[in-house]
Amino acid sequence: QVQLQVSGPGLVKPSETLSLTCAVSGDSISSYSWNWIRQAPGKGLEWIGYSYYSGYTSYNPSLKSRVTISVDTSKKHFSLRLTSVTAADTAVYYCVNIKEGRSEIGYWGQGTQVTVSS
Amino acid sequence: SYVLTQPPSVSVAPGKTATVPCGGTKIGSKNVHWYQQKPGQAPVLVISYDKDRPSGIPERFSGSNSGNTATLTITRVEAGDEADYYCQLWDSDSDQYVFGPGTKVTVL
Numbered sequence: 001q002v003q004l005q006v007s008g009p010g011l012v013k014p015s016e017t018l019s020l021t022c023a024v025s026g027d028s029i030s031s032y033s034w035n036w037i038r039q040a041p042g043k044g045l046e047w048i049g050y051s052y053y054s055g056y057t058s059y060n061p062s063l064k065s066r067v068t069i070s071v072d073t074s075k076k077h078f079s080l081r082l083t084s085v086t087a088a089d090t091a092v093y094y095c096v097n098i099k100e101g102r103s104e105i106g107y108w109g110q111g112t113q114v115t116v117s118s
Numbered sequence: 119s120y121v122l123t124q125p126p127s128v129s130v131a132p133g134k135t136a137t138v139p140c141g142g143t144k145i146g147s148k149n150v151h152w153y154q155q156k157p158g159q160a161p162v163l164v165i166s167y168d169k170d171r172p173s174g175i176p177e178r179f180s181g182s183n184s185g186n187t188a189t190l191t192i193t194r195v196e197a198g199d200e201a202d203y204y205c206q207l208w209d210s211d212s213d214q215y216v217f218g219p220g221t222k223v224t225v226l
Contacts, residue, residue: 047215103208104151108160
């Protein structure tokens with residue numbers, strides 16, 4: 001069973017870059033797309049984007065200009081970088097996987113609260 | 119990009135049936151998944167591919183999808199079913215995953 005463990009700073013200053021990492025254990029990193037999803041306080045789920053281990057990516061158009069998702073197969077983790085953050089980026093960030101060939105979310109990381117504030 | 123709609127809230131008495139719709143253009147031609155999210159917790163998949171129940175999900179949860187509406191149905195509703203429910207799909211035209219805005223199911 002896949003396990004996902006997210007790590008990263010819980011507080012980021014406005015205009016800086018938010019960086020999170022999700023460690024993967026329990027299965028091959030090549031069998032899935034690796035996704036980030038966020039949820040602002042009191043709001044719904046927002047898909048941020050995904051990366052395959054091959055480097056192929058897809059991003060939410062509303063965030064595309066600021067987002068980079070990458071997979072490090074040697075370290076068995078994947079990462080999220082979101083640049084030029086504002087208070088609107090304050091949210092719980094989840095790392096999730098979707099098995100190749102399927103479209104439902106298989107496993108959710110525990111979620112991490114990221115607050116953008118000076 | 120593809121847009122999903124859901125009513126903000128649905129109220130149901132214990133023991134009755136809750137119906138949560140998810141609207142989208144020709145959604146019946148797509149695969150829809152449903153998640154339950156309780157406060158402070160990560161979402162949990164309750165229905166995949168329109169109508170399949172993952173292991174451990176009670177038979178009271180069922181799904182359907184046709185035309186422009188997918189539907190999550192919860193029969194014999196219990197207090198523990200009170201949660202936010204989100205529909206989700208993959209839009210092949212844009213290669214994006216899309217979530218509905220969510221429906222809060224309240225058990226009266």
